[in-house]
Amino acid sequence: MKRNFTSLLLYFFLIFTSNAFSQNETINAFTNRIFDGKGYQPLTNLKWKFKTEGKIFSSPIAQNGTVYIGSEDGYFYAVDEKSGILKWKFKTNGAVHSSASLYNDIVYFGSFDGYYYAVNAKTGKEIWRFKTKGEHWYSEIGMWGMKPSDLLMADLWDFYLSTPVVYVDHNSALAIFGSSDGNLYAVDAKNGSLKWNFQTKAAIHSTPVLEKNTVYFGGWDSVFYALDCKTGKEKWKFSTEIKTGFTGIQASATVHDGIVYFGARDPYLFALDAETGKVIWKYNAENSWILSTAVVKDNILYVGTSDTYALLALDAKTGKEKYRFKGNGYIYSSPAIAGNTIYFGDFTGNFFDLNLLSNGKESNIIPTENRNKYAGSTLKNNLLDFGFVTKQADLSSYAENQKVMCEFYKLGSIVSSPFISNNIIFYGSADGYLYAYNLRKEK
Known part of the structure; x- marks a missing residue:
């Protein structure tokens, strides 16, 4: 916890990729959050909003006219992209704080009921479920010296479960995801049978990222790992600092041009050589956690921060700050980019679109x-x-x-990350709504 408990921080999470997919292609979490678009495209009118009965921390994805998202109410929803009308919903016995991935008309996600699910994307019928050793918030006894000292306390900023990502190799496919039990699991994407697991020393709530035959992820043990996708064998690992209030890796990574980028609570943003794990540079986040997942465009890296309320624009090769855009609260919503516009939300319930060519000066809220x-x-x-x-x-x-x-959540905090499809942007809020806004069409 920060000095005198006057400032706390939060977790982020989520999930993007491009819009044009065949049914056999995979939409993975965090692999590609740059969408088709031209120029500056601010949000215009509200197209629709869909109400769930719980806070939404997970992030939406869309494919073939359907938007998919989970809610704290225990349901996973499929909503018509054009109308906002429910197509189907799937009941679990726990909050659905995992975002989803899609592959071959199957949608994959996890729940706090301790299961990871594969569901038919068109019908909502269960295909298989995989039981972990239990999903739970990261917890410590007397966390950060808070009272009562003997109470097991859930981290108030640990909102998410890991999102499954699908690794495809020839005719086989693996769904790979982290678990609160400390394992990274790889299961057969068709039937859910375990292929391998990798044990760490604490919960894994970040979403793994795939690049070629390597899977990258970090966990609450404060270690960032690179594993072989096929075997689960460790290639290298990198340790971040452990200290009170500044421990753990919650953000998911981004791999671009041979460099893997990720933020930690310690609090730094790291750029490592993707093959060796050697540090290329690290950015001091000024006692702010970096829980947002970075996105890179035109050699500029964009990422959100906690207590400095900033969307940072950094040189992707050197880590030098180019400029920062100030929000109104913690920025844990991972940004998405279309054309020259970047989109993200903050913890006060504001959703921003920012003109990337304006050096942070032209925006819409x-x-x-x-x-x-x-x-x-x-x-x-x-x-x-x-x-x-x-x-x-x-x-x-x-x-x-x-x-x-609880008071903050009343604002409709946005830690869900946006997804863009057919000139519509989708994102969730702690007010329980999935929002769909039209983007301004370029002339």
């Missing part, structure tokens, strides 16, 4: 309805302020921190 309703009582000068919401409460008490988080 869409707030949630709840943000408009509660901003006056929850935000200080329109900014997130942990101390302001506590109103002299004892922040060394875990229960008081839980109360603050």
Whole structure:
């Protein structure tokens, strides 16, 4: 925890790729978040919004006219892309904080009920389920010195479960995902049978990223790993720092031009040689966690931060900061890019589109309805302020921190990451809605 508990941080998570897929191609989490587009395309009108009965922390994906997303209400939803009408929903016995991947008309995702599922993408019928040793929030006794010291406390900023990604090799396919039990699992994508597992020392809630025959991921043990996709054997590993309040890797990685980028709580953004794991550069995030997954375009890396409320634009080769765009709260929503526009949300319920050619000066903001309703009582000068919401409460008490988080969620916090399809952008919110906005069409 930060000094005097006056500032806390949060987790991010999620999932993108391009829109043009055949049914046999795979939409993987975090592999490609640059979509077709031209020029600056701000959001225009709300096309529709779809209500679930729980907070949405997972991120949507869309294919063949259907948008898929999970909710804390325990359901995984398939929604018509054009109308926002429910096509089907699949019930689990736990919150669905995992985003999904699609391959060969099968949608893959995990639930806090301890299972990872493969479901028919068209009908919502279960194909198989794989039982882990249990899914749970990362927890510690007396976390960060909070009271009571003997209480097992769930990390209030650990929102997500790992998203399965599909590795395809000739005629076989593996669904690969992390688990709260500390294992990275690889199962047969068709029948769910275990092919290999790799044991770490703590929960894995980040989403693995595939590049050629290597899978990259980090976990709550603060170690970043590179494994062979076929065998699960370790190629190399890289340790980040462990210290109170600044421990763990929650962000998923990005691989670009032979470099693997990832953020950690320690708090740095790292650029490592993808083959060797050697450090190329690291960026000091000024005591802000980096939980957002980076995206790279035109040799510029874009990533969100926590307490500095920034979307950073860094030189991808050197890590030198080019500029930063200031949000109103923690930025854990991983950005997506279409043309010259980058899209992302913040923890106060604002969703931004930013002109990449403006050096952070031209942008548009869409707030949630709840943000408009509660901003006056929850935000200080329109900014997130942990101390302001506590109103002299004892922040060394875990229960008081839980109360603050509940107040923040009323704003419709956006930690879900956007997905773009057919000139529509989709994202989820802690207000329980999946939003669909039209983008301005280029002339």
